Amino acid sequence: MTTSPLRLGISRCLLGDEVRFDGGHKRDHFLTDVLGPYVEWVPVCPEVEAGLGTPREAMRLVGNPHRPRLMTITSKHDHTEAMEAMVDGRLDSLRTLDLSGYVFKRGSPSCGVERVRVYTVQGMPSHSGVGIFAKAFIEQFPLIPVEEEGRLSDPSLRENFIERVFCYRRFQDLVQNGVTRQALIRFHTIHKYLLLAHSQEHYETMGRLVGQVERYRLKELTSKYGEHFMKALTMKATVRKHVNVLQHIVGYFKSRLTTEEKAELLGVIADYHRGLTPLIVPLTLVKHYVQILDVGYIRDQVYLNPHPKELMLRNHA
Ligand code: SF4
Numbered sequence: 001m002t003t004s005p006l007r008l009g010i011s012r013c014l015l016g017d018e019v020r021f022d023g024g025h026k027r028d029h030f031l032t033d034v035l036g037p038y039v040e041w042v043p044v045c046p047e048v049e050a051g052l053g054t055p056r057e058a059m060r061l062v063g064n065p066h067r068p069r070l071m072t073i074t075s076k077h078d079h080t081e082a083m084e085a086m087v088d089g090r091l092d093s094l095r096t097l098d099l100s101g102y103v104f105k106r107g108s109p110s111c112g113v114e115r116v117r118v119y120t121v122q123g124m125p126s127h128s129g130v131g132i133f134a135k136a137f138i139e140q141f142p143l144i145p146v147e148e149e150g151r152l153s154d155p156s157l158r159e160n161f162i163e164r165v166f167c168y169r170r171f172q173d174l175v176q177n178g179v180t181r182q183a184l185i186r187f188h189t190i191h192k193y194l195l196l197a198h199s200q201e202h203y204e205t206m207g208r209l210v211g212q213v214e215r216y217r218l219k220e221l222t223s224k225y226g227e228h229f230m231k232a233l234t235m236k237a238t239v240r241k242h243v244n245v246l247q248h249i250v251g252y253f254k255s256r257l258t259t260e261e262k263a264e265l266l267g268v269i270a271d272y273h274r275g276l277t278p279l280i281v282p283l284t285l286v287k288h289y290v291q292i293l294d295v296g297y298i299r300d301q302v303y304l305n306p307h308p309k310e311l312m313l314r315n316h317a
Contacts, residue, residue, distance in 0.1 A: 004169055004172070004173055005039075005040050006038060006039045006040065006100050006101075006165060006166070006169055007039065007040045007041075007042055007097055007098060007099050007100060008039045008040070008041060008042065008099060008100060008101045008102060008103060008165065009041075009042045009043075009044055009094060009099050009101070009102035009103070009137075010031065010041045010042065010043055010044070010102065010103045010104075011026075011043075011044065011045070011103065011104050011105035011108070011111040011149075012043035012044055012045035012048070013025045013026045013027075013045065013105055014026055014027065014028045014031055014032075014103060014105055014149050015027065015028075015031070015032060015041060015043055016032065017043065017045070018054065019045040019047075019048050019054050020054070020055075021047070021054070021055060021056050021057065021058045021059070022055055022058075023054055023055040026105060026149075028149045028152075030152060030153075030158075031103060031149060031152070034311065035162070035311070038308060038311070042094065042097055042099065044090065044094075044133075046083060046086060046087070046090070046110040046111065046132070046133035047059075047079075047083075047110050049086050049090060050079065050082040050083045050085070050086040051082055051086075052079060052082065056072075057072040057073065057074060057075060057077070058072070058073050059071060059072050059073065059079060059109050059110075060073055060109050060117065060118075060119055061109045061116060061117065061118040061119065061129050061131075061132075062118065062119050062120070062121060063118070063120075063121060065118045065126070065127035065128070065129045066129075068109075068118050068129055068132075070083050070109055070110070070132055080132070083110065083132050083133065084132070087132070087133060087136045090133075091136060091137065091140045091141075094137075094141075095140075095141075098172065099141070099144055100144070100145070100165050100166075100168050100169040100172060101144060101145045101146065101147075101161070101164070101165035101168065102137060102141075102144060102145075102146045102147075103146075103147055103148070103149055103152070104131070104134050104146060104147070104148050104149070105148070105149060106148040106149060106150035106151070107150075108131050108134075109131055109132065110131045110132055110133045110134070111131045111133060111134050112130065112131040112134060112148065113130060113131070113134050113138070113146055113147070113148050114128065114130065114148070115128045116128065116129050116130060116131050117129075134146070143168065143226055143227065143230045144168065145161060145164035145165050145168055145230070147161040155313070155316035155317060156236075156237075156317055158313060159307075159313040159314065159316075159317050160233070160234075160236075160237070162307050162311065162313060163194075163233065163306045163307055163313075164230065164233045164234070166306055166307045167191070167194070167229070167230075167233055167302070167306070168230060170187070170302075171187075171226055171229060171230075174187050174222075175222060175226075179218060179222050180218075181213045181218060184210060184213070184218075184221070184222060184225065185210055185213070188206060188207065188210045188225075189300075190300050190301060190302050191229070191301075191302050191303075192301065192303075193245045193248070193249060193298075193301045193302075193303035194233075194301070194302045194303040194306060195229075195232050195233075196241070196244070196245050196248070197237040197241050197242055197245045197303060198232050198233055198234075198235040198236070198237050198241070199232045199235040200241075202228055202231065202232030202235065203232065205228060206225060206228045206229065206232070209221065209224060209225055209228065210225065239272070239273060239275070240273075242272070242279055243269060243272065243273045245303065246269050246272075246282055246283070246286060247269065249286055249290070249298055249301075249303075250265060250266070250269070250286065252295050252297065252298050253289055253290070253293045253295050253298075256293055257289070261289075264285075265282075265285055265286070265289070268281055268282045268285055269282045278314065278315050278316055278317060279314045279317045280312075280314040280315045280317075283304070283314060286304075287304050290304065
């Protein structure tokens, strides 16, 4: 896990603040009540901070989908400049806060991350785009994990986002603690099985990179590593990949199990493979043996505990 506080940006209306155009909010129970105790939220309402007030006329994106305008729907007032004037200063202030992730409100012309409707000047929906503030944030901080609250109701997307947030925090700690070649190698080592659950290809590429520690300047190497690391974690962790990882881990200690213990463990993994149990079931048994048999190399693997168990993210994966 990580010892530093997890600080996440969030669209302010998701915390229950009444900042929406209609004076309402979109409080999200999972974010406020379940994830809330583990993070420090940094609430941002780009439209309020751009001086547009609450309540305000509803807006939408209009024109060129790559560079749309932010327009009110009825009076056709263009608020793009007010929004752009706010964005740079706000991103600068967010940079000082060392964010480890950001949860944006879906569908908003300011905050939506994907599939935000862009309209023609005549008022017809024409393309999908990205909210103006969200787009600027992602361009400015490409490694920081972002997600929309709507997608977090999907258990696998939720688990993936929170895993990426904790991983990114660990990477930030690595950099901020003054990364050494040894520390980078150790970081790669303890993330081995987590990375393999996402992408063997990325893991191997990163392994080659770490193997060339003498060739690159450390800062350049760490930066390249960080890009690969965060990219790898966006690759989908499938049941088949988890089964491969579990079987690899079991390989470290199966010779020390009795025939019955081995059969039970492999049976539980097979049940997970067939969709009869969630990941938490074989994982709990594997962790039990890693603990009692004191399997050092595996005990340190982030894969076993990537986020707080109280979030129960692997109970549905
Ligand atoms: S979606 Fe973004 S701009 Fe709209 S109310 Fe929420 S925080 Fe404000």
